[in-house]
């Protein structure tokens with residue numbers, strides 16, 4: 001599947017496109033299909049997220065995860081600081097990481 | 099140390115106000131990301147893999163305790179309790195919010211600090227020798243010249259949209275502790291017949307096409323430091339390539355034009371500019387120099403040190419360096435604990451270091467390009483106390499210039515340009531070589547790791563260098579041997595096919611073991627490599 | 642700021658080939674020094690900025706002012722509000738941005754810097770000279 005990621009304009013937090021809004025959790029990401037270009041244009045103009053781009057993702061046992069290691073790390077946090085990691089499956093993660 | 103007057107303060111305060119205005123316009127939609135990006139970059143604000151990242155300038159690597167405490171405060175208030183000291187003597191914070199950035203910069207400005215020109219295609223923070231003012235081998239303290247260049251280059255109206263970034267280093271001794279010849283401009287302050295002058299190198303750099311800068315003028319009268327620098331920058335601004343950002347650094351211009359032609363262009367521009375009276379008045383350099391006079395060193399201090407504690411003795415031998423004054427030493431605080439993240443320091447560690455500097459080093463400390471911290475002026479009698487305090491905070495690793503004193507860029511854990519992670523590789527290598535006896539037996543060995551071809555971790559200049567590459571979506575590591583960023587500058591050569599994460603750790607060990615069988619008496623790894631060449635190492639690695 | 646000149650500017654090649662034109666347009670990459678023998682008869686030099694990140698026009702402007710050019714020096718093209726203060730310091734005295742600037746933002750940008758660190762093509766005294774009277 002294809003999903004969109006970007007950064008929250010004001011906070012810089014990594015965010016994922018849910019189909020109508022942005023979430024800090026990659027597990028909320030929605031398939032964008034062929035709409036990337038349009039969604040990116042509209043959302044950049046809306047100034048909620050910035051630096052938006054498309055990535056390939058898979059459904060995995062742990063939920064949706066990007067295919068490439070770079071976006072995997074982007075989704076879950078630096079591998080060398082487990083204390084700062086965002087565990088996508090942990091409902092409380094958003095509050096303790098960000 | 100240099101202190102701002104009301105002019106310097108006004109410039110920094112104005113910049114904070116300007117950036118506040120720019121951030122407001124970005125959030126209000128008056129600036130697109132494309133338009134905002136160069137503006138935020140000129141204030142050191144990147145958008146990285148996880149968040150905005152802020153790079154704060156530490157001019158010529160010098161800090162006092164008040165500033166260091168502010169860095170700790172910023173780590174706590176605006177980030178997640180830590181910062182990363184970089185190979186360009188700056189500090190980076192990884193988790194900054196755009197909406198907080200103006201307040202953060204305002205806090206920094208209260209201690210005469212800023213993030214001006216720490217990124218973007220402009221003249222960057224000017225780096226220098228971390229032992230400046232304390233080393234026995236320097237001609238003069240290089241920092242006043244770096245400070246003059248800082249003023250000249252700040253908000254330079256002609257050179258804020260260069261083809262690419264521009265980095266300057268200034269040293270003043272024959273020993274090069276600042277990788278001077280790997281900078282866009284490297285300046286060595288020299289003395290000839292009693293006259294202080296500047297020797298200029300230009301066109302060095304790392305990145306995807308590493309080059310050692312050629313000498314372009316042996317003697318620039320110190321009163322013309324600015325007009326000569328301006329001449330180089332103008333030639334670069336006019337003729338540097340803008341069609342391809344990978345070929346836009348001055349090193350490519352010097353290379354493609356040829357050093358001779360480049361020198362002729364600079365000389366012609368210099369002949370023109372030196373008539374325009376653009377240099378600073380001599381009184382200004384004198385004013386700046388007055389800030390860098392020696393602190394009130396005590397005379398008659400003892401040189402003897404009680405070496406009874408064996409751990410202390412090891413640290414003493416490894417992490418202190420001779421000072422120009424009897425009774426004093428230069429201390430390097432390693433930010434490379436075994437298994438730690440090279441260059442990272444927590445807010446608490448920064449505060450401890452600030453306390454030590456205030457109490458024991460005339461309130462001064464330095465950041466080194468090897469991502470360590472230096473206390474430049476310590477009484478030998480205080481060394482044991484300092485070591486005790488450092489040991490308690492996990493900062494007494496006795497590994498300066500040894501195999502575990504690894505330079506590593508942030509790599510894929512933080513950097514959106516990365517191909518592979520650098521930090522975990524550094525951690526694994528450090529653990530493999532944790533045994534202190536073994537490290538010391540291997541002697542000076544500079545290991546440097548970059549997560550991609552941009553070479554922020556100086557891998558070309560490592561005695562052993564490691565470069566992270568992407569092999570079909572999997573992290574892979576190339577090994578380089580024989581680089582040096584010192585006065586004997588050289589560029590490392592790739593050994594052959596790359597290795598996976600564990601393979602590269604084994605490969606480093608194979609190289610060090612091979613060195614042990616080949617070394618002659620007193621030879622460092624680099625010396626042996628230069629004598630025997632690549633072949634025996636290649637055979638051992640790929641055999 | 643000077644009264645803007647209305648006459649259309651000709652290309653550098655056309656200007657050097659003929660002519661009695663009194664205004665010329667320089668593109669990035671064209672050598673400003675080629676105009677130096679003709680500065681007396683010029684009343685407008687327009688310097689094009691195809692993209693705001695291409696800073697060659699700043700050097701071109703300063704070179705012309707250093708050579709004594711007194712006429713109008715216009716920055717045309719991708720000229721952004723955050724650049725005009727630098728441009729003015731390099732000798733530009735008029736701006737023709739392809740996207741209009743907000744006049745308030747522009748005024749604020751031009752007034753912002755009360756001091757300067759280094760000499761340029763304007764007559765402002767750098768801080769390092771002010772410090773020593």
Ligand code: HEM
Pocket residue numbers: 144146151183184185186190262265280302303304305306343344347506507508512513514515552553554555556
């Ligand atoms: C994490 C964000 C960073 C980004 C996006 C970044 C980007 C880059 C890029 C694109 C280059 C290549 C420039 C060229 O060759 O034209 C480069 C070079 C370099 N960077 Fe970084 N860098 C980052 C972090 C760092 C860090 C943490 C350090 C210090 C440890 C650093 C120090 C350097 C140095 C020393 C070079 C090579 C020297 C040279 O400019 O030739 N950078 N960086």
Ligand code: SF4
Pocket residue numbers: 507508509510513514515516517548549550551552553554555
């Ligand atoms: S070398 Fe590459 S991976 Fe490392 S910090 Fe620089 S750009 Fe990022």
